[in-house]
Amino acid sequence: MWTFLLVSFLELASGQDWCYQTQVSCSNTCLGPDQWGRSFPQCNGRSQSPVNIVTRKVLPDQRLAPFHFLGYRHAFHGNLSNNGHTVQLDLPGGIQIKGGNLSTTYTALQLHFHWGKDGGPGSEHTIDGELYPMEMHIVHIKEGYESLSQAASDPEGLAVLGIFFQESNSANKKLEPLLKALSRIPRPSNKTIVHGISLQMFLPPHDHLRDYYRYHGSLTTPDCAQSVVWTVLENTVPLSRQQLSAFSQLRFSDGRPMANTFRSVQPLNARRVYRSGGSMAASPTPAVVLSSVLLLYYYL
Numbered sequence: 001m002w003t004f005l006l007v008s009f010l011e012l013a014s015g016q017d018w019c020y021q022t023q024v025s026c027s028n029t030c031l032g033p034d035q036w037g038r039s040f041p042q043c044n045g046r047s048q049s050p051v052n053i054v055t056r057k058v059l060p061d062q063r064l065a066p067f068h069f070l071g072y073r074h075a076f077h078g079n080l081s082n083n084g085h086t087v088q089l090d091l092p093g094g095i096q097i098k099g100g101n102l103s104t105t106y107t108a109l110q111l112h113f114h115w116g117k118d119g120g121p122g123s124e125h126t127i128d129g130e131l132y133p134m135e136m137h138i139v140h141i142k143e144g145y146e147s148l149s150q151a152a153s154d155p156e157g158l159a160v161l162g163i164f165f166q167e168s169n170s171a172n173k174k175l176e177p178l179l180k181a182l183s184r185i186p187r188p189s190n191k192t193i194v195h196g197i198s199l200q201m202f203l204p205p206h207d208h209l210r211d212y213y214r215y216h217g218s219l220t221t222p223d224c225a226q227s228v229v230w231t232v233l234e235n236t237v238p239l240s241r242q243q244l245s246a247f248s249q250l251r252f253s254d255g256r257p258m259a260n261t262f263r264s265v266q267p268l269n270a271r272r273v274y275r276s277g278g279s280m281a282a283s284p285t286p287a288v289v290l291s292s293v294l295l296l297y298y299y300l
């Protein structure tokens with residue numbers, strides 16, 4: 001709450017709302033990403049998100065076990081809104097994740113998207129410098145906290161699941177209810193209800209959820225709080241070009257198409273990115289090979 005009040009005060013004091021680079025123009029006085037730190041000092045911190053994930057530098061970590069997804073299959077009616085920066089789906093209570101080397105259970109609050117223009121590059125995290133056309137963030141808060149701002153004061157207060165969308169030849173029918181609803185919320189503050197959806201519909205198949213990257217970072221929008229345990233799934237969700245383009249029909253408050261709603265990658269600084277799976281897939285160690293040989297010798 002205090003963070004929210006402080007943010008509101010700072011916005012009032014500066015008279016400027018934050019915006020993405022694509023909105024910065026002579027006529028628009030909003031704060032572009034290079035200026036966010038002026039009103040939101042944490043945006044200049046050393047553990048910011050998103051980051052570029054360099055796959056040959058990630059460290060395998062056996063502790064990054066598969067997640068338990070609780071309530072992800074439950075169908076619900078969700079509030080979908082155009083909040084002026086993105087499209088956001090508010091989630092009902094009881095949807096949680098645990099495992100995945102998280103210290104406790106985290107409860108899902110909302111999900112939202114970052115995308116490009118008409119299906120062009122638009123993800124926030126990048127893999128070896130490549131952008132995907134879209135990225136979804138499912139924002140969870142640590143059990144015991146009641147709001148995003150409360151959790152933001154804890155370095156591990158939030159667990160965000162990042163999921164990439166990749167262009168496919170055929171449409172992804174599971175996402176049709178959400179995509180149809182976009183036409184009902186063209187302007188900021190427009191809201192609608194999406195019926196009969198579940199979080200499972202937004203995820204890759206269950207077998208493809210065990211491979212992921214992990215690092216500590218921040219929210220990718222102001223106030224950029226450095227309180228996020230990031231999990232970026234390796235596997236992607238397919239969406240046709242036409243479906244990806246549907247997001248560009250939304251509008252920013254200045255009336256221009258809502259597109260390129262992503263922050264560029266931030267320096268990793270002293271951080272490391274870890275990958276699930278550990279050494280299980282790696283070649284056996286010399287000690288294992290030696291003991292196997294000795295065992296074979298014993299039985300022969």
Ligand SMILES: [Zn+2]
Nearest residue numbers: 112114137220
């Ligand atoms: Zn996000």
